[in-house]
Amino acid sequence: MKKVSLTCICCPLGCPLEVTLEEGKDPVVRGHTCPKGHQYGKMEVTAPTRTLTTTLPVPGGDPAMVPVKTAAPIPKGSVLPAMEALKGVTLTPPIALGQVVAENIAGTGVNLIATRDIPVKE
Ligand code: SF4
Numbered sequence: 001m002k003k004v005s006l007t008c009i010c011c012p013l014g015c016p017l018e019v020t021l022e023e024g025k026d027p028v029v030r031g032h033t034c035p036k037g038h039q040y041g042k043m044e045v046t047a048p049t050r051t052l053t054t055t056l057p058v059p060g061g062d063p064a065m066v067p068v069k070t071a072a073p074i075p076k077g078s079v080l081p082a083m084e085a086l087k088g089v090t091l092t093p094p095i096a097l098g099q100v101v102a103e104n105i106a107g108t109g110v111n112l113i114a115t116r117d118i119p120v121k122e
Contacts, residue, residue, distance in 0.1 A: 052070045053070075056101065062118065094120050
């Protein structure tokens, strides 16, 4: 049996979690105060994921940067490869909220989307 201590990152409360792992059994989560924390605790010890958020340059846009995020969480181990894949990427305005700016980021099957409108600078 193994016990793992975690802090839930699903909301600002940051509840302390303890997950007990026993071979052949589902992980047992304690310390959560809502179902989201229970799910996070189980996932974090079996298949951790993260929503990648960053910004990309938009030369000629107003402003000249756009915040982006993955449309769904991706495996934690794919975050750095995804950031590597975005090195040197620039976008062309206008950009619309929700627009796909990179498909299948790092082979995860998840798209990267813009989280605001970026009009052309006048
Ligand atoms: S367990 Fe629920 S209330 Fe606690 S930090 Fe996680 S999401 Fe927030």
